[in-house]
Amino acid sequence: MVDLPNMVASAIDNERSGFSVAVLLSNNSRTAKKIREILPSKLRMVTLTSSTKVSDALKDSGIETKLLEDSLSSQGLSVLTNLHDIILQGLGEGSFKSNDRIIAILAEPMNGIIVIEASSLTSNRLAIMANEHDIDIEVLARMMELARHIGGRGREGHAVGALFAIGSVPKLRRYSTALVLNPFKGHSDSKKSVTSLNNHETLAEFAWLDGAILFNSKGIASDAGRYVQVPSGINPKPGEGGRHLAARAISQLAEAIAICVSSSGVITLYSNGKERYRVRLS
Known part of the structure; x- marks a missing residue:
């Protein structure tokens, strides 16, 4: 079983350029709180969840949260495309900056870490849609x-x-x-x-x-x-x-x-x- 908190801590320690935002995908409030404790205190963290209960619990704890329409557990590999779309939408709405360097932490539907350069998303996303x-x-x-x-x-x-x-x-x-x-x-x-x-x-x-x-x-x-x-x-x-x-x-x-x-x-x-x-x- 993947030790996600240890994976996150290692990624933070080994990344020389650093990150400006952490985005966590999880339907477990305990996982979200544990990841928040591991991250540097000044690093902004946004939790994406499809559970209303988890969203409410995290907001009560002062953790920035966004409620997703589609179930996280049912998305499979498509969660990667949806993650890019959510960040791209956030860029348009102003909740992310064009120069943000984002560490995306996947706790559901799979475990893993992805580094996303916000500056490259807009042109890449339009290119992908054009190709589709x-x-x-x-x-x-x-x-x-x-x-x-x-x-x-x-x-x-x-x-x-x-x-x-x-x-x-x-x-x-x-x-x-x-x-x-x-x-x-x-x-x-x-x-x-x-x-x-x-x-x-x-x-x-x-x-x-x-x-x-x-x-x-x-x-x-x-x-x-x-x-x-x-x-x-x-x-x-x-x-x-x-x-x-x-x-x-x-x-x-x-x-x-x-x-x-x-x-x-x-x-x-x-x-x-x-x-x-x-x-x-x-």
Whole structure:
């Protein structure tokens, strides 16, 4: 059996560069408290748990805790991907810094230690998602630039939101309905490509229409003003607005990527029905 506390102590002692944050995955409050005792007093520790009981107990003990939606014990090796996603989301929300050097301590569903450089996560995560959907990384990067452009400046002095979906256009159309005449019909691909910064102002104007803009995997806009049909089996989460629900739904139904820009200045990226990245614009 792995002696996790001893493994953590050894990693701390042998790491010359040091760590700025420790992230522990555990559904056992005693394990969390034992790890906290081993770590240097000035080293921040965040415990990720899927147990409400453990979360409450650790918070009562003054240990920073984040409650996960998915059960830790059932994740298996996928916990590694989910861990990266959680840290990436934390970067976007400001709970982690871009220069953080993180020691990730796995107490569940397996034992182990991973060193994560926060500075490398954003580009790597976007690259992984682009690869999963057979989308060029430049397309996804430009899409995020467009989202920041819209979220950062609004329209006529007012905060606005937007929704993009990237994937197979026939699938995306299958789960959405046209609200307006298609403004992209009849225009050349060069005028509809998100990879050209010269098109971002035009794309932003159409993004402010009700509904979603659909893009193919090459980043060519095909439709605007599409209403996403959310079936009864996909229910809103607590505090989730209609645009975020629509983004999550179409990413799941069409096996696509969806990017939601909220009027409050938050950009959320969904992949296959799961939130994979969130950033709040300053």
